[in-house]
Amino acid sequence: MLDQFQDHIRLHFSELLSQPFLLACSAGLDSSVLVDLCQRSKLNFSIAHANFQLRDEDSLSDALFVRNLAEKYKKSFYIRDFDTAGYSKRNKVSIQVSARVLRYQWFADLLQEHGLSHVVTAHHADDALETFLINLSRGTGIKGLGGIPAKTETIARPLLVFSRTAIMDYAKKHQVEWREDRTNAEKKYLRNKIRHDIVPSLKELHPTFLDNFLKTQHYLTDTVSVMEAHATEIKGRLMKQADGNTVIPITELSQLKPIGAYLHLLFHSYGFTAWTDIEKLLHGQSGKEVRSNTHRLVRAHENLLLSPIMPSDHTMYSIHEGDSAVKVPITMTIERSEYCTEKNANTLYLDKNTLKYPLTVRKWQKGDYFYPLGMQGKKKLAKYFKDVKMDRLSRERQWLLCSEDQIVWVIGRRADRRFLARPKSKEIVKFILNK
Known part of the structure; x- marks a missing residue:
């Protein structure tokens, strides 16, 4: 397996030969073998271990095992404790999802902080089969069936071509030590149930089932690539x-x-x-x-x-008398002005004596109405939006300039005629919407 691994690295992961990388080690069989393979191949790597603090003393023992392994090979190592259960509760996601998010966020930080090229993980062919079956059961579509990518911009998985059996045989031959996670035997987890009850039966169907599966998944991955290229073309057109x-x-x-x-x-x-x-x-x-x-x-x-989907914004932003500019939630310039007959959707001339400060900028609310310039009487804002064919999303993003509870300006669209400057206005305030 060592020779095969080294050939595989040269052919498909040549960047790992020239650049230092981060190796994720859980202390289990797969990642412990990966450490041994990389060490024997004289690759330049550091070791990272995420302690999810889910198995009490076992979690501490795993972390100690990885520390000793790194020291044995004189490798830099990084160990971090995570409040995985707390994260799961706060974000209402499963423990498995929480662990994945936490460790990959941390790995990304380590890559940037230490100038490392990739995170190398120990996912292997049996992991790919299990993931395929999980995605099949969830109806994820063809992309989900394409499986675990061997390589992304920052992640490399050089063991995907090797089976769990091959990894176990290598460990026994080279006397690689590892720690067994007792939860791997618990069938309450979907992956473990698939691993222990379904995969062995599939392998009994044909002696080369796993190899045949990997070939099929390779074809699926190629098909996904063709589909995504087509999707990109369609998206560009539509x-x-x-x-x-x-x-x-x-x-x-x-x-x-x-x-x-x-x-x-x-x-x-x-x-x-x-x-x-x-x-x-x-x-x-x-x-x-x-x-x-x-x-x-x-x-x-x-x-x-x-x-x-944007969070709802019910905030009201104040404009005080004497302010010369607004920066949030939109940018406007405010200045004294002479009377002007200029008509511009982004410029508004107001009679200052009709305004009651502080003015406010807010989103529209049910029941809002105004007296739109160029129209007779008053109009509900919802009816105005419908008349000018504003779509629902544009309505939700629309800001209003208000004096107390009265709309002064549907900003950038239509003014309320009650507040407009006139030739006899003593003080005129000019609002300019900056786009």
Whole structure:
């Protein structure tokens, strides 16, 4: 296995031959063998161990084992304790997800701090099979079935071509020591149940099952690459940026067949999973929307609008008498002025005596109304938005300039005529929206 490993490094991970890297070691069989392989191959590496503090004395013993291993090979090492359970509770995610997020965030910090090229992990062929089956059970689509990438910009996994059996045989032959994680035998975890109950049965089907699986997964990965290239081309043609949104014309999108497959191809990277709901959106009413955890798709007349989900902003920002500028939430310049008949959506001339300071800048609220310039009477703001065909996302981003509870300006769009400067106004204040 050592010769195979060294050949594999030369052919596919040549950067590890010339650049120092970080090796993630849990103290278990796989990562302990990886340390031994890298040491015998005379590679330049440091060792990192994340102590997730989930197994009491066992966790402490694992950390001590890694420390001793690093000292044995005279390697720099980094050990960090994490409050994994606390992170899981605060962020409402599983322990497994918490551990993954915490360690990879830490690894990224270590790479930057110490000038290291990659994090090298000990994922192997059996891990790839288990991950495939987990993703298959969750319905993640073809990308999820493509498996664990052998290499990313900062992560390298040179053991993916080796089986757990090969790694065990190497450990026995070279007398590699490791620590056994007792939780690996607990079938309450999905991965362990797959490892102990399903994978052995699959391997019994054919003596070369694992090798055949790796070949198939390689083909799937190639297929995913082709699909993503096609998705990039389609996105470039259909998705345009306007007013802070990604705009997708529904007519053109609907012409893609099969539509379900294309919806998954175009939107899965934004966290969407409700494909039936998104397809219904193509035929739904304007204003309907579908959300993922991070993004929203809103139907706006003949388009879909894609945008990140932003936290609701109910803050009111004050403008005091004598202020010459506003910097948040938008930038405006305020200055004294003479009467002017100039008409500009981004410039407003107000009669100062009609204003009651402090003025406020806020988002619109249900029931808001104003007396729009150029129109008769008053109009509810919601009706005005509808009349000028403002989409739902633009409405939510719209800021208002207010005097007490009265709207002075739908900023950048329409003024309230009650506050406008006139030829006989004694004091005129000029607001300029800076875009």
